[in-house]
Amino acid sequence: MKLNVEDVSISVSKPPKRIVELATLHVDEGEFVGLIGPNGSGKSTLLKTVYRILKKESGSIELDGRPLESLSLKESALMMSVVTQHNYYNFDFKVEEVVMMGRTPHKKTMELDNDEDRRIVEDALEKVNMLHMKGRNFSSLSGGEQQRIILARALAQQTPCLILDEPTNHLDIKYQLEVLDIVKQLGCTALCALHDLNLAAEYCDRIYVLLDGKIVRSGTPGEVITEQMIEEVYGVKASVDVHPKTGMLNVVYYPGHASGPGSNRSRAGSLSGSVSALFLNNSSDSARVFKISRQSGSGIGNLKAFAIVRGTDCNEDRGQIREGRSPGCRDTRQELHRHVLS
Amino acid sequence: MELGKISTVGLIAVLIVVMIVITCVSVFIGAVDVPFDTVVRVLAHKLFGYGDISDIPTYMVSIVWRLYTPRALLGLIVGVGLAMVGVVMQAMVQNPLADPYILGISSGASLGATFAILMGATVLSGTVFQGFGVEAFAFLGAILSSAFVFILSAIGGKMTTTKLILSGVIISSLCGSVSNIIVYLEPNAEGMRSLTFWLMGSLSTIDFESVKVCLIAVVVGLLFFATQMRNLNAMMLGDSTATTLGVNLSRLRMVYIVMTSVVIAFIVCKCGIIGFVGLIIPHISRGLVGTNHWKLFPVAILIGAIFIMLADIAARSLSSSEIPIGIITSLCGAPVFAYIMLKKSYGFGGGGE
Known part of the structure; x- marks a missing residue:
């Protein structure tokens, strides 16, 4: 099963903001594709749109060559299962019952669970090494155990495509490897958001890098x-x-963020003699002036900048341009990348 | 102390037997003592056309057939209805504190009843609503308040459980204050008394007509929700998980709200507000069989029916004049609820401790 995401943009209405912009990615039959990027880069938003929690603004998402909108929720639930990073339930279920829910899209409304379903549930629990926990209450498990149960539920759903949103969060290293091993062994089409670059390098066939809602790189782990x-x-x-x-x-x-070996302070002193650049960002009504200083011959890591932003919540930032929440700051970063680095 | 599969079936069987026994007991008990054999003969004749009851005084026949029997049946139906809606509501808003009235339906009904009892006669004379009684206004109030809650929570995009609950709170307090204005403007002692009685709930003003109306509403609700076990289970896992399992939540919620509102509106307009049942019966049942609705649903509606019938028996036999059933349900329900809350093995879900 192939998953195609073509020029997808996603916006939220309050406050109006575009989270993902013209993202295009493809996952081929049986391919394990990773999605990486810093916090707030739009990984989860993009995945949520793929698994139909959020609506896209434009572009197209196709599952097995069929547009997502043309599929009923039940049909898409038979094609893709989802493992997310947050699972908190207000009511307590047994582990077995949680996994059995994976069978939901396979069943008619009045159809009872049969032996086949119970066998599938046991297999799934076996795969994640949790069969002995079958009778326990879900809420009594640790975060890592719960995460494995959620994976088991996705396995019980028996779909050719698997969407994973940081499935290794809360897991000990052993289970991080185990979870990804399981997914890899299934050989199904998988799209997986990951934090850990080492894990991404190890498991992914290909990787897409998301930054500020845009896909900025893609390729094999070695290339990316x-x-x-x-x-x-x-x-x-x-x-x-x-x-x-x-x-x-x-x-x-x-150690030490953004600046490599050595402290910010000492390097701030070496700004003298640096190049300065001034430019205007017209993307919003308030004019923003950025003064960019760059040490000659260095990359972005050595970039020192401060932004004077009027009328937004990000007033002044020395050192690394702050990844603030206001759209202005985001634009700033993009702008910087384009103007200063290229 | 949850029960396994076989014992769940056993429990359901036991509950059915208990329910039938209590329904029978309920038919015998009332203000007038009717001999045991008289009751049996009247029922046998009326139900199966068996035997001859011409020697039994007509008033005895009426008491058994027109008073005690419908009342027992109503208790059964109302219990089933309240427990059913309680289970559905808790799943729908994913909140253990939900009860059938959480979407403002009780305060809407109260407002309707308050208006009808205290102001109705003077305000409505000469209008088309003249003939409408307390029940009609309570029903109208109930349906309108749920409609408002529904609209309010749907405004501005996605309907979330939090928005549903908060909308219920908003509409409730609005209806409550309007009711208070009416009470303030029309301090009418007799009206206040009948209003208080209505608010506390009662199965006393009953005939076969009321039973029929509630029966139809509850049976329709039951037939519908009996097909929803899988969806109710998935709902409990939260909106996004349910969606990824192929459950169309937005559509289901809409249908559920309409179904539960109609069922509860009929019950409330006939019996007033019987509190606590719809909240505690689902919890008691979960304590016995767990959260899985395949087990929870049948157990809850049976326990609900038994609980209401017992409460009604107490309501009419504890003192010479009848005690409103709402008082009994809360009085008995609160300690039972406290017990399950304090019991270690039942954590009301989410983490437990």
């Missing part, structure tokens, strides 16, 4: 996960090497 990307997208200095023992990409972050 680079020191330059991490610095540009996450604003963190890191080294990316091939690990001598595993032969896999290994990302190591330097």
Whole structure:
């Protein structure tokens, strides 16, 4: 089963803001595709639109070549299952019952659970190593155990496509690997938002990088996960090497945000003699003036900037441009990338 | 102390037997003592055309057939209705504090009743509404208030459970204050008394007509919700999970609100506000069989019926004059509820401790 997302834009109405802009991604039959990007970059929003919680503004999403809108919720639930990062229930169910809910789209309204369903549920629990917890109350489990039960429910749904929104949150490293191993072994079409770049490098066939609602990079882990990307997208200095023992990409972050080795303060002193740039951002009614200083010959990691923004909640920011919530700040970042770096 | 599958079936069987026994007991009990054999003979004759009852005084026949029997049946129906709607409401708004009246239906009905009892005669004389009684206005108030709650929670995009509950609170307090204005403007001692009685709920002013109306509403509701076990379960997992399991929540909520409102409006307009039942019966039942609606639903409606019939028996036999049933249900319900709340094994869901 293929998943095609074409030029999708998503906006929220209050306050009016575009969260995802013209995102295009493809997941081929049996491919494990990762979606990475910093907090607030629109990963979850994009995934929620794919699994039909949010409505897109424009563009098209196709599942198996059929537009999502033409499918009933039940039909799409037979094609894709979802594992999300937040699962809190107001009422308590047994573990077994939670997993059994995965069978919901397969059943008619009055149809009872049969032996086949019970076998599928047990298999799913077995796969995530939780069969012994079958009779426990869901709420009595730890966060990591709950996460595995949610994965089991998705497995019981038996869909050819799986959407995962940070499925490894709350999990010990052993279970992080286990969860991704399970998904990988299923061989189904998977689209997975991940925080951990090492895990992304290890498991994904291809990766898309989302920054401020736009897909800024895509390709194989080797092409995408680079020191330059991490610095540009996450604003963190890191080294990316091939690990001598595993032969896999290994990302190591330097301490101290955004600035690599050494403190902000000491480097702020070296701004003298830097290049300054002034430009106007006309995207909103209040004029914004940005003064950009850049040390000659350095990348964005060394960028020092402060923004004087009138009429917004982000007044002045020294050092890294703040990732504020106001649209102005976002635009600023984009603008900076375009003007200063290119 | 949840029960397994076999014992759930056993529990349901036991509850059905208990329910039938209590329905029978309920038929025998009332202000006038009717001999046991008389009751049996009247029922046998009326139900199955068996035997001859010409030797029984007509007033005895009327008492059994026109007074006690409909009352027992009404208790049964109302209990089933309240428990059913309580279960559905708690699933629909995903909140353990929900009861059948959470969407403002009781205060809407109260406003209708208050208006009809205290102001109706003077304000309405000469208009088309002249002939409308308390019941009609209570029904109207109930339906209108749910409609307003529904509209209010649907404004501005997505209908969320929080918006539903808050809309219920808003409409409730609005209706409550309008009721108070009416009470303030029309301080009429006799009217106040009958209003108070109505507000506390009663199965006393009853005939076969009322039973029929409630029966139809509850049976229609029952037939519909009996097909909804899977959807109710999925709803309990929250909006987004239910959606990813293929459940169309926005459409279902709409249908559920309409169905529950109509069922409760009929019950409220005939019997007033019988509190606490729709809140505690689902919790008691969950304590016994868990959250899964396949088990919860049948157990809850049976316990609901039994509870209301017992409360009604108490209401008419504890003192020489009848006690409003709402008082009994709250009086007995509160300690039972406190017990399950304090019991360690039942956490009202979400984490428990």
